[in-house]
Amino acid sequence: MRDRERYGNGMEALLRVEHLKKQFHRNSDGTYVLKDISFEMMPGECLGLIGNSGSGKSTIVKILTGITTATKGCIYLEGKQISGKRTQKEIGKKVQMIFQNPKSSLNPKMTIGQNLDDALLYYRKIPKTERKRQCEEILERVHLPVSYLAKYPSQISGGECQRVCIARALLRHPALLICDEATSALDVSVQKEIVDLLKEIQQEEHMAMLFISHDLALVANVCDRILMLSDGEIKKIECVPDEAQ
């Protein structure tokens, strides 16, 4: 079913990707990593993106977040075209990311409190006491004790670091949270805890989430709809039946 038909209610898509193509300069044989990618996400939707390693998942994310540019195609965020025109900082106001390796996503020389505070300082001028209150509140939202504000990333586990990364993303109130293999580096039991936390937060915040993984079972557990990427193309779109969620 085409996305347009699925959402034939006139509601504006949060994200619209149209005919995205990507060729890296190093692909001197002329091959495209992304051949023709089009999809939509509605506000508050949880969309899965699966595909084997090297299928181009992270390349899509890098284009969406402005880390790299598309060779062809357009991206619209809340109806406004973002490709080319908007800076990474502007995209960052609406889109936040959770990466595979939480420890390397945090600054090891800063405490958890300073890492979180940095996220608040980046965009707006907020008084110090208010920033501290927000950092404490957000740690509680990800079920970590407030005492963790004084710890360094090296003093806490990988799963706890990922909770801090989720907290840091939430401080910026994104309309879209992109999780690129966010649980792949974690132990299986911790993976489930992080997935449950992401689901809980996504529903509470009515935030859209693009959940990327090579693990179909994991994605089917989290998402309403799944895109399958293969050889740089979306091969299949599946809707997860309610009873499977």
Ligand SMILES: Nc1ncnc2c1ncn2[C@@H]1O[C@H](COP(=O)(O)OP(=O)(O)O)[C@@H](O)[C@H]1O
């Ligand atoms: N900067 C780059 N230069 C050249 N090729 C790249 C670059 N980044 C990624 N690729 C290639 O693009 C393909 C898709 O990579 P990627 O998007 O990371 O896949 P996935 O996230 O699905 O594992 C791979 O073949 C990879 O080698």
Ligand SMILES: [Mg+2]
């Ligand atoms: Mg990847």
